Amino acid sequence: MQNKPLTGRSRDEALEALRASGSGGQPLDVLVIGGGVTGAGTALDAATRGLSTVIVEAQDWASGTSQWSTKLVHGGLRYLQMLDFKLVHEALTERGLLLKTLAPHLVKPMPFLIPLEHRVWQRAYYGAGVTLYDLLANLMPGRRALPIHQHATRGRLHREFPALRHETAIGAVKYWDATVDDARLVATLVRTAHSYGAQAASRTEVVKILKDDDGRAVGALLRDLESGQEIEARARHIINCTGVWTDEVSELADTEGGLRVLASKGIHLVVPRERIEGSSGLFLQTEKSVLFFIPWSRYWIIGTTDTPWHESRQNPVATSADIDYVLEHANAVLTTTLTREDVVGWYAGLRPLLQPGTKEGTDSAKVSREHTVASPVPGLTVIGGGKLTTYRVMAKDAVDFALGERAAELPSVTHEIPLLGAVGESAMRRRMPALRARFGWSEQLTDHLLHRYGSLIEELLDLIAEDPSMARPLAHAPAYLRAEVAYACISEGALHLEDLMMRRTRIIYEYPHKGLAAVDEVASIAEQWLGWSTDRVRDELEKYTARAQAEEAAALEQDDAAAVRVRDRHGEVAPLSSMDR
Incomplete structure (x- = not known):
């Protein structure tokens, strides 16, 4: 495996692969819709079976449920009260792995x-x-x-x-x-899948599932939300991993079949x-x-x-x-x-709460109390329910279901595939005393780096060698190094300031007032490493500031409806075009 960064160029290559599949080229083996933990795990599972795979996400990686969890990898003590020993054993096995x-x-x-x-x-x-x-x-x-x-x-x-x-x-x-830092887990899964051959495009919205004359799902019409361009892609298997948006994405195939998710x-x-x-x-x-x-x-x-x-x-x-x-x-x-x-x-x-049963006309396999895989139309696989801890099992079940009998020829191997940063982590840990002495970092800071990057700290050190200022902590968010922001720009697929503040770091809730004191420095680093213009920097700052102020104002309201009205006065950096997401 070659460690490949997620960059603007790799995103363009993913969009080109989608475009080529729909304009006379070979269809993809698998198109994964949804860039949360289940979708990222599914992309890794498919890629490591040798299947040509592209994963798309309408916003940023982990921007839905997967960035807002309780941050736990656990077996689920409460399921013991329900005597669901199989589910607890499954979750504990995944925790151990x-x-x-x-x-x-x-x-x-x-x-x-x-x-x-x-x-x-x-x-x-x-x-x-x-x-x-x-x-x-x-x-x-x-x-x-x-x-x-x-x-x-x-x-x-x-x-x-x-x-x-x-x-x-x-x-x-x-x-x-x-x-676990949930958003970092997702970003690392996507990067690992990319390193095994999957291609990945964030801010890419599915606006319609395409079907042939026999009613089989054969591809998707997508919109690049950064440019507004539409792309028609073809795939042998489409896997919908969109969590609380499961029903909405299935409806893009003009079907009412599928799973019920609240x-x-x-x-x-x-x-x-x-x-x-x-x-x-x-x-x-x-x-x-x-x-x-x-x-x-x-x-x-x-x-x-x-x-x-x-x-x-x-x-x-x-x-x-x-x-x-x-x-x-x-x-x-x-x-x-x-x-x-x-x-x-x-x-x-x-x-995403999976409701009992599936809709009429849907082929399904209830593989767990927590998650179910279904096919509302041939060629389209939908997985619903589940939890972060068992993402790998969910991904395996989804790909197995999509492949059908062929799954026996291409079994899942993700139980033995370390994610990027895992191999060599213990050796990097032993280097920490020397790095603390060299850069004046605290033990808390080096623990923070190990927990986020593992052996990938080596790539941060390469950035610091190129620009020694990268070794300094952010002035108003000193838990993070400047190098971490730069690394997110050139290796972790960050496209916008909110990606950096909310998911590549967690400054948005680890510092007062949504981290607004740190935002200028973060934007200046993005300007350097992403090549933003002065106008782009100003636009990103304005949009993040408006978002932060809107969310603080929303938290003063007493009920959901009023809070959402206040929050929605601020728009999105890449607005969705076809449905409520």
Whole structure:
């Protein structure tokens, strides 16, 4: 495998491959629609089977659900309550693969505490649950990826999470899961797929699924949202991986068949680490959802909510009521009192909830409680439901279903394909003391780099050798190096300022006021490495500033409809043309 960057040129090459397939050339083997974690995983699965593959995404990579998750790679303790052992084992197997083989640089072990208030039945109940959790994880071959659970006394609970109210707690169960930067996982999947031969085009919208006279899906009409040009592409297999937009994309094939997917909103708050004293994560159940306190670099991520969403699916927003709800539930269990002033940032995302059954006339295979693969018309495969942890299994199932009997000849191999940055990560880790001494970087900064890039840090060092100023942290977002912004421009497919602020970095919610203090420096680096004109820089700054101010204003509204009206006063850097996304 040759490590290939995602660049403007590689995007142009992907568009040309699409164009060539529809103008007398050979059709593609696979066209993947949707650049979230499932679509990115599907592109990697198809490419590593030797299939000619192009993946398109209407906005930026991970710009939908995949950038707004709870940042967890986990087996799903709640499914044990439903006695769904197969699903939990599947998720725990995938967690182990990510930790040990596929992405040890991106996926980080994390302990969690479940506080107990009843000495006998609760300790027995949760103890039995996490014991089974560990046993199911043990079924994976090889060395355990994470430690087994432990029972903690009240004193130990207090030492590990002093900020938790301990009046009624008699102890805790401590178990292990893992965290991940979801958007970086997606970007790395797309780059890995590209390195194995897949071609990738972001900001490329599917406006119609093309069918032949027999009603078989044979291609797609696409629009390059950067230029406005339309492209007709042909493919033997089209796989729809669009999450909460699954129904809308299927309708582009003029069919009502397919899967039923509803959207549910979840929000999370970002609070400085020093405001809550604790060294482990915390897992609690509320009357409506679950409440996680997740250590995240210099912050805590606190969430989540679970409420129906009936507004525009492109830009879900957190309302004032949402933020108050999470603060209220957090303050109910903490010794400290969090206020709005403690909230550095927040984010809202939509979960794709797969509804029971498929629509009439649809060929389908229900392969999991969590996800289903269907074919509303021949040639078009749709996958719905699922979760981030099991993206690889979902991708495998989708490609298997699309290929049919041919899948036996071309089996999936993604269980043994490390993502970019994984190979050599341990050797790079050993180089960190020397790099800290050389550049004056802190241990926290080098841990940050390892967790984001693994062995790809070598490519950051090449940038720094070319321009030593790249070794400096951003003045108003010092968790990030200038080199990281430059690298996102020339290797990670960033096209716009919001791509850099929201997904290549997470400045939008890790710094106050959506990171507006840092935006000028980020734009100046993009100007240097993307060749932006003065007018382009001004336009990008204006659009990101308007977006940031609109989202802050939306968070002052009490309900979803009012918040969306405020948010939608700001448009998009590459507006969609055919449907609500």
